[in-house]
């Protein structure tokens with residue numbers, strides 16, 4: 512048995528079989544993470560002391576970062592006692608993940624390629640989660656896919672998912688051809704560390720592409736229910752899609768004002784609104800980087816490009832939160 516020490520003095524046990532991230536989560540210590548496959552890079556951390564080893568390829572780390580002692584906690588085990596340049600997220604201690612059965616309550620096609628799935632949980636067993644987090648849905652044969660929860664916690668305990676059809680996708684085939692109300696599934700959650708951070712500067716930017724609008728909608732619902740969190744602040748939402756027919760959602764909130772821009776990349780000249788890519792539109796908005804906190808969700812390409820260009824413009828990397836919808840295989 513070895514131990515991992517964090518910057519704020521928190522210590523947890525580790526071993527040679529479980530990734531550092533899994534070891535932490537099992538002991539209710541929450542490090543930043545999202546995809547758990549080495550692709551999104553959210554769990555990137557620096558090793559200050561000690562030795563670690565990879566058990567999965569660290570796809571999102573550059574050679575330079577590796578040489579500089581950076582690791583992905585979802586890919587590495589501790590070989591000796593280790594110290595990391597990371598702190599745990601105390602806000603998640605009250606939201607441990609669990610696996611529960613659930614049934615499909617309803618299925619609604621929102622566009623040709625997006626279905627809204629509402630899942631209901633057994634009475635008296637609501638899932639306690641923070642707006643913005645995701646769940647793993649476990650289907651027939653144990654197939655498991657991650658989906659962001661598209662709502663803030665609600666009275667009836669139901670979980671709303673926005674699911675995009677992926678060409679030749681195994682779980683897509685189920686959702687778009689086989690699924691029907693009352694089907695029994697399981698879900699594990701809540702997962703991930705995409706949630707609203709209170710101690711932030713004035714302008715809150717929410718960037719999404721496609722079904723990446725799901726956790727953004729959840730964050731907005733959370734703010735609408737707690738409008739004091741955005742008093743004197745600006746909430747900016749940019750949602751990227753290809754065509755006007757892809758815009759299956761619009762913000763309608765009672766207690767908060769949202770500055771919303773749909774951005775289309777293939778709409779052609781008839782589209783009177785913003786065109787191109789969301790991250791470009793954001794940069795054209797002449798925002799003060801000192802005053803910004805960014806939450807981005809959706810395609811890996813958008814997130815990578817948005818992080819790079821915003822950080823180049825002066826946004827501190829620690830104020831860019833994201834969930835990349837990377838593929839699970």
Ligand SMILES: Cc1cc2nc3c(=O)[nH]c(=O)nc-3n(C[C@H](O)[C@H](O)[C@H](O)COP(=O)(O)OP(=O)(O)OC[C@H]3O[C@@H](n4cnc5c(N)ncnc54)[C@H](O)[C@@H]3O)c2cc1C
Nearest residue numbers: 656657658659673674675680681682683722836837838839
């Ligand atoms: C943290 C997280 C949250 C997510 N939340 C959502 C969500 O809210 N809504 C949602 O629709 N999806 C979401 N995803 C993606 C989702 O988990 C699946 O990866 C996706 O739906 C494809 O699953 P599938 O079984 O249909 O396809 P698979 O059988 O996994 O893949 C089939 C083929 O398509 C490729 N592929 C997979 N995904 C994509 C893609 N996005 N674009 C292009 N090619 C792809 C694969 O590499 C493979 O070759 C999320 C992923 C993560 C990691």
